[in-house]
Amino acid sequence: DIQMTQSPSTLSASVGDRVTITCRASQSISSWLAWYQQKPGKAPKLLIYKASSLESGVPSRFSGSGSGTEFTLTISSLQPDDFATYYCQQYNAFWTFGQGTKVEIK
Amino acid sequence: EVQLVESGGGLVQPGGSLRLSCAASGFTFSNYEMNWVRQAPGKGLEWLSYINSNGRTTYYADSVKGRFTISRDNAKNSLYLLMNSLRAEDTAVYYCARVGTPHQYMDVWGKGTTVTVSS
Numbered sequence A: 001d002i003q004m005t006q007s008p009s010t011l012s013a014s015v016g017d018r019v020t021i022t023c024r025a026s027q028s029i030s031s032w033l034a035w036y037q038q039k040p041g042k043a044p045k046l047l048i049y050k051a052s053s054l055e056s057g058v059p060s061r062f063s064g065s066g067s068g069t070e071f072t073l074t075i076s077s078l079q080p081d082d083f084a085t086y087y088c089q090q091y092n093a094f095w096t097f098g099q100g101t102k103v104e105i106k
Numbered sequence B: 001e002v003q004l005v006e007s008g009g010g011l012v013q014p015g016g017s018l019r020l021s022c023a024a025s026g027f028t029f030s031n032y033e034m035n036w037v038r039q040a041p042g043k044g045l046e047w048l049s050y051i052n053s054n055g056r057t058t059y060y061a062d063s064v065k066g067r068f069t070i071s072r073d074n075a076k077n078s079l080y081l082l083m084n085s086l087r088a089e090d091t092a093v094y095y096c097a098r099v100g101t102p103h104q105y106m107d108v109w110g111k112g113t114t115v116t117v118s119s
Helices: none
Strands: A002-007 A010-013 A019-025 A034-037 A045-049 A060-066 A069-073 A085-090 A101-105 B002-009 B010-012 B018-025 B034-039 B045-053 B058-060 B070-074 B078-083 B092-099 B106-109 B113-117
Touching: A002 A085, A002 B070, A019 A034, A019 A085, A019 A101, A045 A060, A045 B106, A060 B070, A069 A085, A101 B018, B002 B106, B018 B034, B018 B092, B018 B113, B034 B070, B034 B078, B045 B070, B045 B078, B045 B092, B058 B070, B058 B113, B078 B092
Parallel strands: A010 A101, B010 B113
Antiparallel strands: A002 A019, A019 A069, A034 A045, A034 A085, A060 A069, A085 A101, B002 B018, B018 B078, B034 B045, B034 B092, B045 B058, B070 B078, B092 B106, B092 B113
16 A cells, blocks of 8 residues: 655644645655645645646645655645645555645744 | 535444435536545545446445445436444545546545444
């Protein structure tokens, strides 16, 4: 099974900050990686697929990069609506999620 | 509007059974593969089961293999998850999610239905 590890688990930041979340796969997954945003009591929302492709309707301040085993999600200028939990997910072999990164207000 | 709506959750005793449903609308359901994903209280997301577009191919996570059965009725635009031998650790919010094309990320999610396994 492919394991996904995110860091950090929690991130404290202010509006306007540049935020980076890292996701590591236990083996190469090429670019078969997605990022999701989840707010309390809500379903996950797709942000990024194929490591760096922005889902339609997602603000351009979100970007993804990486391939193989190392991936990052970057929010270029954190907005009030961005405080949430973010999950990476591999879909190279079945599906596995990272444990999540909670972005909270500093 | 593309939409998935889960139903069928509730309180069930350990060892009991429950069938979840997911009603799809706003897209051609029969063209898409589907997944079930769950989230235990305060925990992360866990993929549970996959079904292809015609229902003939299914996969399961080890945690539910042999206890849960995924199925679909394309004529009714519906996805199902039959859950048997339920355990306390199956307590979670259960989501259905559409598998994107051509790549297999999950592009549309329902709002979820809550299953509580307790005596």
